[in-house]
Amino acid sequence: MSRAQNYINGKWVDGSLGTLDMINPSYGSKAGEIARSGKEDVDAAVKAARTAFEGDWGKTDAASRGRLLYNVAQLLEKHVDELAELESKDTGKPMKQARTDATLIARYFEFYAGAADKLHGDSIPFMNGYTVYSQRVPLGVTGHIIPWNYPLQMTGRTLAPALAAGNATVFKPAEDACLAVVCAFELIAEAGFPAGAVNLVTGLGEEAGAALANHPGIDHMAFTGSPEVGKLVMKNSADHIRPVLLELGGKSPQVVFNDADLDAAMPVIVNAIIQNAGQTCSAGSRLVIQKEIHDDVVDELIKRFNNINVGPADTDPDIGPIINKKQLKRVEQFVARAEEDGAAILAQAQKPEGKGYFYPPTLMGRVNNDSFIAQNEVFGPVLTVIPFEDEADAIRIANDVEYGLIAAVWTRDNGRAHRVADAITAGQVYINGYGAGGGVELPFGGMKKSGFGREKGFEALYDVTTVKTTIVNHGS
Numbered sequence: 001m002s003r004a005q006n007y008i009n010g011k012w013v014d015g016s017l018g019t020l021d022m023i024n025p026s027y028g029s030k031a032g033e034i035a036r037s038g039k040e041d042v043d044a045a046v047k048a049a050r051t052a053f054e055g056d057w058g059k060t061d062a063a064s065r066g067r068l069l070y071n072v073a074q075l076l077e078k079h080v081d082e083l084a085e086l087e088s089k090d091t092g093k094p095m096k097q098a099r100t101d102a103t104l105i106a107r108y109f110e111f112y113a114g115a116a117d118k119l120h121g122d123s124i125p126f127m128n129g130y131t132v133y134s135q136r137v138p139l140g141v142t143g144h145i146i147p148w149n150y151p152l153q154m155t156g157r158t159l160a161p162a163l164a165a166g167n168a169t170v171f172k173p174a175e176d177a178c179l180a181v182v183c184a185f186e187l188i189a190e191a192g193f194p195a196g197a198v199n200l201v202t203g204l205g206e207e208a209g210a211a212l213a214n215h216p217g218i219d220h221m222a223f224t225g226s227p228e229v230g231k232l233v234m235k236n237s238a239d240h241i242r243p244v245l246l247e248l249g250g251k252s253p254q255v256v257f258n259d260a261d262l263d264a265a266m267p268v269i270v271n272a273i274i275q276n277a278g279q280t281c282s283a284g285s286r287l288v289i290q291k292e293i294h295d296d297v298v299d300e301l302i303k304r305f306n307n308i309n310v311g312p313a314d315t316d317p318d319i320g321p322i323i324n325k326k327q328l329k330r331v332e333q334f335v336a337r338a339e340e341d342g343a344a345i346l347a348q349a350q351k352p353e354g355k356g357y358f359y360p361p362t363l364m365g366r367v368n369n370d371s372f373i374a375q376n377e378v379f380g381p382v383l384t385v386i387p388f389e390d391e392a393d394a395i396r397i398a399n400d401v402e403y404g405l406i407a408a409v410w411t412r413d414n415g416r417a418h419r420v421a422d423a424i425t426a427g428q429v430y431i432n433g434y435g436a437g438g439g440v441e442l443p444f445g446g447m448k449k450s451g452f453g454r455e456k457g458f459e460a461l462y463d464v465t466t467v468k469t470t471i472v473n474h475g476s
């Protein structure tokens with residue numbers, strides 16, 4: 001089935017630059033086609049959004065917006081199987097994970113459906129003779145650019161709060177992962193929104209993405225992806241004086257103390273780096289472990305890493321392929337450079353045969369925290385292990401990176417758990433667990449170079465709204 005069209009102003013239309021092939025990374029084969037769009041298409045989408053915001057959509061009250069979002073959630077839930085299959089084929093996610101992602105996009109729409117009519121302002125005490133109230137008002141037309149690693153989840157994560165708050169949206173997914181997103185839009189199109197409230201433009205980053213990021217008609221840009229493109233998006237937004245939300249990934253530590261419940265920790269530590277083949281902004285990519293238990297934990301991890309089953313997404317593997325050849329090469333280069341810097345491969349799973357873009361889960365020791373691999377986001381299933389002496393040392397190593405997205409502390413000592421969680425600079429800290437950013441209800445976003453702004457939870461609604469204060473002088 002062709003999914004090679006944009007959704008603009010309530011209609012499915014061709015892209016002005018033709019089409020692009022989508023690739024199934026499990027086999028390196030064609031998975032479908034999407035529309036290739038440029039400035040013309042983005043212009044049309046932004047214009048439609050503006051008209052909707054100033055017209056029917058802008059007049060839709062909060063409860064009605066919530067109902068529309070709830071319609072979307074129900075439609076998505078009904079089509080979880082189809083969405084999961086497309087997501088798996090397009091991105092190489094094992095089916096089990098693709099199903100989780102398909103379920104979560106519905107959950108985002110459900111959560112923000114309920115939140116739409118609960119976003120209220122304040123009444124503010126002021127001088128005698130005045131009544132003052134504030135309102136949370138939408139920003140207008142919001143632009144949304146997401147990467148390829150969690151296309152379905154991120155569609156829900158970025159669009160649902162913006163729509164709940166009453167913004168009109170223009171959305172560009174990543175060129176490598178669109179098929180399930182377009183399918184989700186087919187369902188969004190059925191939900192009953194006024195034309196122009198939700199627009200989809202697919203295509204290349206440097207064409208459709210750049211046109212959206214540069215567009216003067218956008219009032220807020222939400223971007224998730226690499227720091228390089230994030231900077232560009234921010235510079236463009238400076239030219240137009242508008243706010244941005246940046247989610248630029250991480251280098252998240254899992255800090256494990258001697259007294260940790262290792263039976264509980266071990267599978268979580270492994271999963272936090274192999275989930276989605278390590279292509280997760282909040283991957284637990286740095287294991288920071290107390291010296292006394294280092295060797296035992298590493299021995300156990302070696303066994304586990306050697307037994308991870310890598311394969312095409314439709315064969316029910318533990319992990320699937322990397323999204324594309326370029327990213328695969330990037331991961332290979334990271335590991336090669338780490339070895340040149342003195343790190344050692346302690347364990348590596350089997351690489352399957354075939355044309356898929358596979359990288360086997362890899363455990364690396366003898367890693368210096370200043371080295372390239374310890375400081376930069378690999379975006380692949382590569383876990384580095386660094387020992388620490390004591391609590392102060394653990395905190396120092398955990399914080400000694402430019403990123404600050406998430407972290408975990410594993411210990412049975414309650415006081416220490418809170419002290420360390422408190423001292424780590426990150427947007428989310430788990431104690432005795434790790435969620436890889438999970439939980440629609442939980443505010444999520446970066447500190448330091450991981451970016452700023454918050455998605456998820458009620459907090460996301462504050463990023464896509466602003467405060468308007470009305471001062472009424474009625475005399476006393």
Ligand code: NAP
Pocket residue numbers: 145146147148149172173174175176203204205206209210211213224225226227228229230232233247248249250280281327330377378379
């Ligand atoms: P990227 O280039 O930053 O892509 C993110 C999004 O930006 C995609 O939709 C992309 O479109 C779009 N884009 C690209 N160039 C653009 C431009 N000039 N103007 C506006 N939008 C543009 O990331 P990537 O190349 O896919 O991945 C590179 C690295 O980024 C990864 O290895 C990883 O380290 C990091 N990353 C982080 C996250 C995260 O969740 N924080 C997610 C993905 C990647 P196209 O894809 O169509 O080009």
Ligand code: MG
Pocket residue numbers: 022023024025031089090091176177178
């Ligand atoms: Mg693909």
